[in-house]
Amino acid sequence: MMLIDPHAHMISRTTNDYEAMAKSGVVAVIEPAFWVGQPRTHVGSYEDYLSHIIGFERFRAGQFGVRHYCTVGLNSKEANNEALAEGVMDLLPRFALKDGVVAIGEIGYDEQTELEDKYYRAQLDLAKELELPVMIHTPHRDKRRGTTRSMDVAEEHSMDPSMIVVDHNNEETVREVLDRGYWAAFSIYPSTKMGNARMVEILREYGAERIIVDSACDWGISEPLGVFKTAKLALESGIPKEQVEMACYANALSAYGQSGQMSEDDWLNPPAIDQRTVYEGNSILRGGRDPLVEDTVKPSGGDSMLIE
Numbered sequence: 122m123m124l125i126d127p128h129a130h131m132i133s134r135t136t137n138d139y140e141a142m143a144k145s146g147v148v149a150v151i152e153p154a155f156w157v158g159q160p161r162t163h164v165g166s167y168e169d170y171l172s173h174i175i176g177f178e179r180f181r182a183g184q185f186g187v188r189h190y191c192t193v194g195l196n197s198k199e200a201n202n203e204a205l206a207e208g209v210m211d212l213l214p215r216f217a218l219k220d221g222v223v224a225i226g227e228i229g230y231d232e233q234t235e236l237e238d239k240y241y242r243a244q245l246d247l248a249k250e251l252e253l254p255v256m257i258h259t260p261h262r263d264k265r266r267g268t269t270r271s272m273d274v275a276e277e278h279s280m281d282p283s284m285i286v287v288d289h290n291n292e293e294t295v296r297e298v299l300d301r302g303y304w305a306a307f308s309i310y311p312s313t314k315m316g317n318a319r320m321v322e323i324l325r326e327y328g329a330e331r332i333i334v335d336s337a338c339d340w341g342i343s344e345p346l347g348v349f350k351t352a353k354l355a356l357e358s359g360i361p362k363e364q365v366e367m368a369c370y371a372n373a374l375s376a377y378g379q380s381g382q383m384s385e386d387d388w389l390n391p392p393a394i395d396q397r398t399v400y401e402g403n404s405i406l407r408g409g410r411d412p413l414v415e416d417t418v419k420p421s422g423g424d425s426m427l428i429e
């Protein structure tokens with residue numbers, strides 16, 4: 122089964138993770154712009170981060186046969202540094218229009234401060250102006266109120282719920298998010314957010330319409346195979362295959378495909394892997410390692426006819 126992991130901070134992960142994800146069936150990942158484990162103190166750091174997830178990280182994923190997309194946005198934690206936030210807001214329109222950018226995100230609330238609210242609203246306006254989907258990060262603390270407020274504010278800005286993915290849901294928030302017409306994403310994150318057994322019960326109760334599963338793997342203890350392990354457990358638990366495919370593949374494509382930047386053809390007819398290639402002079406290979414080079418032309422029989 123083909124899988125999409127629509128929330129994965131791959132910049133923090135290893136090449137082993139890419140290999141394991143590709144082997145498990147992940148054909149595409151979406152890397153949301155977020156914070157990097159500690160606050161950035163200069164706009165320039167943010168600018169380089171955005172170019173990194175749009176540039177080298179995309180190249181790196183491709184070297185393992187995984188298509189890489191990203192979202193750009195000012196995250197809620199760093200929205201609380203007003204000088205930084207103003208600088209980032211100036212950068213965003215330029216980055217949002219680059220190839221492979223499928224949404225403005227992840228944006229929303231963390232501690233639900235006034236500055237978070239100000240920049241969340243400004244970025245909703247930007248998404249609307251650019252006709253891009255939005256990925257909303259809902260807060261870990263006071264989640265229910267934060268989730269409701271995120272949707273209330275989106276509606277104040279006349280956003281269409283079908284253009285918005287509300288992420289990091291749980292049993293407390295899912296009903297309202299679905300009832301209001303939004304996409305409801307779930308981060309399968311060990312011990313803190315949502316385990317895959319709980320996710321299977323949600324699929325059983327709500328079906329898979331507008332439900333999206335992601336790993337949200339990042340710098341912390343997290344699981345890059347979260348989508349695969351959830352799909353597997355769901356199938357073993359009797360969730361119909363069509364529903365598993367919707368939640369672990371098709372819905373993410375429908376939601377983020379609205380950007381016009383992501384289509385099935387990207388991974389059904391991908392460029393051949395050639396690890397000899399470089400990105401601005403930089404390779405993923407380290408000394409002495411043999412590059413993986415796929416044949417673009419498939420052998421047409423007689424493949425042992427060796428001519429040397």
Ligand SMILES: [Zn+2]
Binds near residue numbers: 128
């Ligand atoms: Zn995230």
